Amino acid sequence: MFDFGGKTLLLTGANGGITRAIARLFHVLGANLVLSDLNEAGLKGFGAELDPAGTRVATLKGDATKSADSDAAVKLAQERFGGIDFLVTGAGLYRDQVIATMTDEQWRQTIGANLDGVFYICRAASPALRDGGAVVNIASMAGHRGSHQHAHYAAAKGAVLSFTRSLALELAPRVRVNAVSPGLIDTPMVVPLLKVRGPQLIDQTPLKRLGTPEEVARVIAFLCSDWASFVTGETVHINGGLYIAS
Numbered sequence: 184m185f186d187f188g189g190k191t192l193l194l195t196g197a198n199g200g201i202t203r204a205i206a207r208l209f210h211v212l213g214a215n216l217v218l219s220d221l222n223e224a225g226l227k228g229f230g231a232e233l234d235p236a237g238t239r240v241a242t243l244k245g246d247a248t249k250s251a252d253s254d255a256a257v258k259l260a261q262e263r264f265g266g267i268d269f270l271v272t273g274a275g276l277y278r279d280q281v282i283a284t285m286t287d288e289q290w291r292q293t294i295g296a297n298l299d300g301v302f303y304i305c306r307a308a309s310p311a312l313r314d315g316g317a318v319v320n321i322a323s324m325a326g327h328r329g330s331h332q333h334a335h336y337a338a339a340k341g342a343v344l345s346f347t348r349s350l351a352l353e354l355a356p357r358v359r360v361n362a363v364s365p366g367l368i369d370t371p372m373v374v375p376l377l378k379v380r381g382p383q384l385i386d387q388t389p390l391k392r393l394g395t396p397e398e399v400a401r402v403i404a405f406l407c408s409d410w411a412s413f414v415t416g417e418t419v420h421i422n423g424g425l426y427i428a429s
Protein backbone atom coordinates (compact mmCIF):
# COMPACT_ATOMS: atom_id res chain seq x y z
CA MET A 184 0.00 0.00 0.00
CA PHE A 185 1.05 3.60 -0.50
CA ASP A 186 2.49 5.57 2.39
CA PHE A 187 1.16 9.14 2.39
CA GLY A 188 2.51 9.89 5.87
CA GLY A 189 3.50 13.57 6.17
CA LYS A 190 1.71 14.43 2.92
CA THR A 191 -1.30 16.73 2.75
CA LEU A 192 -4.44 16.31 0.65
CA LEU A 193 -6.74 19.23 -0.13
CA LEU A 194 -10.14 17.86 -1.20
CA THR A 195 -13.16 19.88 -2.35
CA GLY A 196 -16.78 18.70 -2.17
CA ALA A 197 -15.47 16.42 0.56
CA ASN A 198 -18.84 15.47 2.07
CA GLY A 199 -20.02 13.48 -0.96
CA GLY A 200 -20.31 9.76 -1.55
CA ILE A 201 -17.13 9.40 -3.60
CA THR A 202 -15.26 12.15 -1.83
CA ARG A 203 -15.83 10.73 1.66
CA ALA A 204 -14.31 7.47 0.40
CA ILE A 205 -11.30 9.42 -0.87
CA ALA A 206 -10.89 11.16 2.49
CA ARG A 207 -11.15 7.86 4.38
CA LEU A 208 -8.59 6.14 2.16
CA PHE A 209 -6.04 8.96 2.27
CA HIS A 210 -6.50 9.15 6.04
CA VAL A 211 -5.77 5.43 6.37
CA LEU A 212 -2.71 5.91 4.16
CA GLY A 213 -1.41 8.50 6.63
CA ALA A 214 -2.12 11.81 4.89
CA ASN A 215 -3.16 15.06 6.54
CA LEU A 216 -6.50 16.23 5.17
CA VAL A 217 -7.95 19.65 4.46
CA LEU A 218 -11.58 19.09 3.54
CA SER A 219 -13.99 21.69 2.17
CA ASP A 220 -17.66 21.45 1.20
CA LEU A 221 -20.74 23.62 0.82
CA ASN A 222 -22.42 21.51 3.48
CA GLU A 223 -20.49 22.76 6.49
CA ALA A 224 -22.39 20.87 9.20
CA GLY A 225 -22.26 17.53 7.40
CA LEU A 226 -18.57 17.92 6.70
CA LYS A 227 -17.80 18.90 10.30
CA GLY A 228 -19.47 15.74 11.56
CA PHE A 229 -17.59 13.60 9.04
CA GLY A 230 -14.26 15.22 9.96
CA ALA A 231 -14.86 14.60 13.66
CA GLU A 232 -15.74 10.98 12.97
CA LEU A 233 -12.54 10.54 10.94
CA ASP A 234 -10.22 12.24 13.40
CA PRO A 235 -11.85 13.12 16.75
CA ALA A 236 -8.71 14.89 17.97
CA GLY A 237 -8.49 16.97 14.80
CA THR A 238 -4.76 16.31 14.51
CA ARG A 239 -4.64 15.31 10.89
CA VAL A 240 -7.99 16.61 9.62
CA ALA A 241 -9.13 20.20 9.13
CA THR A 242 -12.50 21.16 7.67
CA LEU A 243 -13.95 24.39 6.36
CA LYS A 244 -17.02 25.60 4.50
CA GLY A 245 -16.17 25.99 0.84
CA ASP A 246 -18.45 27.06 -1.99
CA ALA A 247 -16.70 26.00 -5.19
CA THR A 248 -18.35 28.86 -7.09
CA LYS A 249 -16.57 31.46 -4.94
CA SER A 250 -12.88 32.05 -5.59
CA ALA A 251 -12.38 33.52 -2.10
CA ASP A 252 -13.41 30.18 -0.57
CA SER A 253 -10.73 28.40 -2.61
CA ASP A 254 -8.14 30.91 -1.43
CA ALA A 255 -9.25 30.27 2.18
CA ALA A 256 -8.89 26.49 1.80
CA VAL A 257 -5.34 26.84 0.50
CA LYS A 258 -4.49 29.28 3.29
CA LEU A 259 -5.76 26.80 5.87
CA ALA A 260 -3.66 24.00 4.33
CA GLN A 261 -0.58 26.18 4.50
CA GLU A 262 -1.22 27.30 8.07
CA ARG A 263 -2.05 23.83 9.41
CA PHE A 264 0.27 21.60 7.36
CA GLY A 265 2.79 23.89 5.62
CA GLY A 266 1.64 23.23 2.06
CA ILE A 267 -0.20 20.82 -0.23
CA ASP A 268 0.97 17.58 -1.83
CA PHE A 269 -2.28 16.38 -3.38
CA LEU A 270 -5.25 18.33 -4.68
CA VAL A 271 -8.43 16.46 -5.59
CA THR A 272 -11.35 18.47 -6.96
CA GLY A 273 -14.52 16.65 -6.00
CA ALA A 274 -17.21 19.33 -5.67
CA GLY A 275 -19.95 18.51 -8.14
CA LEU A 276 -23.57 19.32 -8.92
CA TYR A 277 -25.71 17.01 -11.08
CA ARG A 278 -29.22 18.31 -11.80
CA ASP A 279 -31.73 17.04 -14.35
CA GLN A 280 -32.70 19.72 -16.84
CA VAL A 281 -33.34 19.71 -20.59
CA ILE A 282 -31.70 22.44 -22.65
CA ALA A 283 -34.93 23.87 -24.09
CA THR A 284 -36.14 25.12 -20.71
CA MET A 285 -32.82 25.58 -18.91
CA THR A 286 -32.61 29.01 -17.28
CA ASP A 287 -29.49 31.17 -17.25
CA GLU A 288 -29.29 30.58 -13.50
CA GLN A 289 -29.42 26.78 -13.85
CA TRP A 290 -26.67 26.87 -16.47
CA ARG A 291 -24.47 29.19 -14.40
CA GLN A 292 -24.98 27.25 -11.17
CA THR A 293 -23.90 23.95 -12.71
CA ILE A 294 -20.99 25.44 -14.65
CA GLY A 295 -19.99 27.32 -11.49
CA ALA A 296 -19.86 24.28 -9.24
CA ASN A 297 -18.33 21.86 -11.75
CA LEU A 298 -15.98 24.06 -13.80
CA ASP A 299 -15.36 27.48 -12.23
CA GLY A 300 -14.65 25.71 -8.96
CA VAL A 301 -11.95 23.56 -10.53
CA PHE A 302 -10.27 26.63 -11.98
CA TYR A 303 -10.46 28.58 -8.69
CA ILE A 304 -8.99 25.85 -6.51
CA CYS A 305 -6.30 24.85 -9.03
CA ARG A 306 -5.24 28.48 -9.42
CA ALA A 307 -5.13 29.03 -5.68
CA ALA A 308 -3.34 25.75 -4.92
CA SER A 309 -0.74 25.85 -7.72
CA PRO A 310 1.83 27.95 -5.84
CA ALA A 311 1.28 25.96 -2.63
CA LEU A 312 1.74 22.53 -4.24
CA ARG A 313 5.01 20.99 -3.17
CA ASP A 314 7.43 19.52 -5.73
CA GLY A 315 6.46 15.94 -6.55
CA GLY A 316 2.82 16.70 -5.85
CA ALA A 317 -0.23 15.65 -7.84
CA VAL A 318 -3.62 17.05 -8.85
CA VAL A 319 -6.56 14.81 -9.73
CA ASN A 320 -9.70 16.41 -11.15
CA ILE A 321 -12.88 14.36 -10.95
CA ALA A 322 -14.57 14.62 -14.33
CA SER A 323 -17.24 12.18 -15.57
CA MET A 324 -18.17 9.84 -18.37
CA ALA A 325 -20.73 12.52 -19.24
CA GLY A 326 -17.86 14.83 -20.18
CA HIS A 327 -16.84 12.42 -22.95
CA ARG A 328 -20.22 11.32 -24.24
CA GLY A 329 -22.71 14.04 -23.32
CA SER A 330 -25.70 13.26 -21.14
CA HIS A 331 -29.45 13.53 -21.77
CA GLN A 332 -30.90 16.23 -19.44
CA HIS A 333 -27.40 17.18 -18.20
CA ALA A 334 -25.94 19.37 -20.97
CA HIS A 335 -24.64 21.88 -18.43
CA TYR A 336 -22.97 19.16 -16.33
CA ALA A 337 -21.51 17.37 -19.37
CA ALA A 338 -20.18 20.64 -20.82
CA ALA A 339 -18.50 21.49 -17.52
CA LYS A 340 -16.95 18.03 -17.13
CA GLY A 341 -15.73 18.03 -20.75
CA ALA A 342 -14.06 21.36 -20.08
CA VAL A 343 -12.47 19.93 -16.92
CA LEU A 344 -10.76 17.31 -19.11
CA SER A 345 -9.09 19.88 -21.36
CA PHE A 346 -8.37 22.15 -18.40
CA THR A 347 -6.58 19.20 -16.80
CA ARG A 348 -4.31 18.75 -19.81
CA SER A 349 -3.52 22.47 -19.93
CA LEU A 350 -2.68 22.54 -16.23
CA ALA A 351 -0.50 19.44 -16.65
CA LEU A 352 1.57 21.35 -19.20
CA GLU A 353 1.87 24.40 -16.96
CA LEU A 354 2.80 22.58 -13.74
CA ALA A 355 5.25 20.10 -15.28
CA PRO A 356 7.80 18.95 -14.33
CA ARG A 357 7.09 19.90 -10.68
CA VAL A 358 3.56 18.55 -10.28
CA ARG A 359 1.57 15.90 -12.20
CA VAL A 360 -2.05 16.61 -13.16
CA ASN A 361 -4.58 13.97 -14.18
CA ALA A 362 -8.34 13.39 -14.28
CA VAL A 363 -10.63 10.49 -13.55
CA SER A 364 -13.94 9.95 -15.31
CA PRO A 365 -16.28 7.83 -13.21
CA GLY A 366 -19.29 6.21 -14.83
CA LEU A 367 -22.13 5.00 -12.61
CA ILE A 368 -20.95 4.97 -9.03
CA ASP A 369 -23.21 3.97 -6.16
CA THR A 370 -23.81 7.33 -4.44
CA PRO A 371 -26.85 9.53 -3.73
CA MET A 372 -25.94 11.61 -6.80
CA VAL A 373 -27.16 8.93 -9.21
CA VAL A 374 -30.24 7.71 -7.27
CA PRO A 375 -32.72 9.65 -9.48
CA LEU A 376 -31.08 8.30 -12.66
CA LEU A 377 -31.06 4.74 -11.33
CA LYS A 378 -34.76 4.97 -10.47
CA VAL A 379 -35.54 5.58 -14.13
CA ARG A 380 -32.88 3.56 -15.98
CA GLY A 381 -31.01 1.55 -13.31
CA PRO A 382 -31.57 -2.05 -14.48
CA GLN A 383 -31.02 -1.09 -18.13
CA LEU A 384 -27.74 0.70 -17.38
CA ILE A 385 -26.44 -2.12 -15.21
CA ASP A 386 -27.31 -4.59 -17.92
CA GLN A 387 -25.37 -2.49 -20.46
CA THR A 388 -22.31 -2.48 -18.18
CA PRO A 389 -19.92 -5.35 -19.01
CA LEU A 390 -19.06 -5.78 -15.31
CA LYS A 391 -22.83 -5.92 -14.52
CA ARG A 392 -22.91 -3.67 -11.49
CA LEU A 393 -22.41 -0.11 -10.25
CA GLY A 394 -18.96 1.00 -9.17
CA THR A 395 -18.28 1.73 -5.51
CA PRO A 396 -16.90 5.01 -4.17
CA GLU A 397 -13.89 3.05 -2.89
CA GLU A 398 -13.08 1.91 -6.44
CA VAL A 399 -12.83 5.53 -7.51
CA ALA A 400 -10.81 6.47 -4.41
CA ARG A 401 -8.22 3.75 -5.10
CA VAL A 402 -7.57 4.97 -8.65
CA ILE A 403 -7.12 8.50 -7.31
CA ALA A 404 -4.67 7.26 -4.66
CA PHE A 405 -2.72 5.47 -7.40
CA LEU A 406 -2.58 8.65 -9.51
CA CYS A 407 -1.28 10.60 -6.51
CA SER A 408 1.30 7.97 -5.66
CA ASP A 409 4.83 7.45 -6.99
CA TRP A 410 3.52 4.41 -8.82
CA ALA A 411 2.06 6.89 -11.32
CA SER A 412 5.28 8.94 -11.42
CA PHE A 413 5.36 9.15 -15.25
CA VAL A 414 1.63 9.74 -15.73
CA THR A 415 0.47 13.30 -16.37
CA GLY A 416 -2.20 14.95 -18.51
CA GLU A 417 -4.17 11.70 -18.66
CA THR A 418 -7.73 10.63 -17.89
CA VAL A 419 -8.54 7.30 -16.27
CA HIS A 420 -12.03 5.93 -16.94
CA ILE A 421 -13.73 4.08 -14.07
CA ASN A 422 -16.99 2.67 -15.42
CA GLY A 423 -16.97 -1.13 -15.54
CA GLY A 424 -16.80 -0.99 -19.34
CA LEU A 425 -20.01 1.02 -19.85
CA TYR A 426 -18.16 3.60 -21.95
CA ILE A 427 -17.02 1.09 -24.54
CA ALA A 428 -20.17 -1.00 -24.51
CA SER A 429 -23.04 1.39 -25.10
Ligand SMILES: NC(=O)c1ccc[n+]([C@@H]2O[C@H](COP(=O)([O-])OP(=O)(O)OC[C@H]3O[C@@H](n4cnc5c(N)ncnc54)[C@H](O)[C@@H]3O)[C@@H](O)[C@H]2O)c1
Pocket residue numbers: 195196197198199200201202203219220221222245246247248272273274275276277295296321322323324364365366367368369370371372373
Ligand atom coordinates in the same frame (compact mmCIF):
# COMPACT_ATOMS: atom_id res chain seq x y z
N1 LIG B 1 -21.59 9.37 -8.34
C1 LIG B 1 -21.34 9.18 -9.64
O1 LIG B 1 -21.82 8.22 -10.26
C2 LIG B 1 -20.41 10.12 -10.36
C3 LIG B 1 -20.14 9.85 -11.69
C4 LIG B 1 -19.27 10.68 -12.38
C5 LIG B 1 -18.68 11.76 -11.74
N2 LIG B 1 -18.97 12.01 -10.44
C6 LIG B 1 -18.30 13.17 -9.82
O2 LIG B 1 -17.66 12.77 -8.63
C7 LIG B 1 -17.58 13.88 -7.74
C8 LIG B 1 -18.08 13.45 -6.37
O3 LIG B 1 -19.44 13.09 -6.53
P1 LIG B 1 -20.25 12.20 -5.49
O4 LIG B 1 -20.76 11.04 -6.21
O5 LIG B 1 -19.45 12.04 -4.26
O6 LIG B 1 -21.51 13.16 -5.34
P2 LIG B 1 -22.24 13.77 -4.09
O7 LIG B 1 -23.42 14.49 -4.62
O8 LIG B 1 -22.42 12.69 -3.09
O9 LIG B 1 -21.14 14.82 -3.58
C9 LIG B 1 -20.90 16.05 -4.18
C10 LIG B 1 -20.44 16.98 -3.07
O10 LIG B 1 -20.20 18.26 -3.67
C11 LIG B 1 -20.75 19.22 -2.79
N3 LIG B 1 -21.08 20.42 -3.53
C12 LIG B 1 -22.11 20.65 -4.39
N4 LIG B 1 -22.05 21.91 -4.83
C13 LIG B 1 -20.98 22.49 -4.24
C14 LIG B 1 -20.41 23.76 -4.29
N5 LIG B 1 -20.92 24.77 -5.02
N6 LIG B 1 -19.30 24.00 -3.55
C15 LIG B 1 -18.76 23.02 -2.80
N7 LIG B 1 -19.26 21.81 -2.69
C16 LIG B 1 -20.37 21.54 -3.42
C17 LIG B 1 -21.97 18.60 -2.15
O11 LIG B 1 -22.28 19.24 -0.93
C18 LIG B 1 -21.50 17.17 -1.96
O12 LIG B 1 -20.90 16.97 -0.70
C19 LIG B 1 -18.41 15.00 -8.38
O13 LIG B 1 -17.55 15.89 -9.02
C20 LIG B 1 -19.26 14.26 -9.39
O14 LIG B 1 -19.64 15.10 -10.47
C21 LIG B 1 -19.82 11.21 -9.73
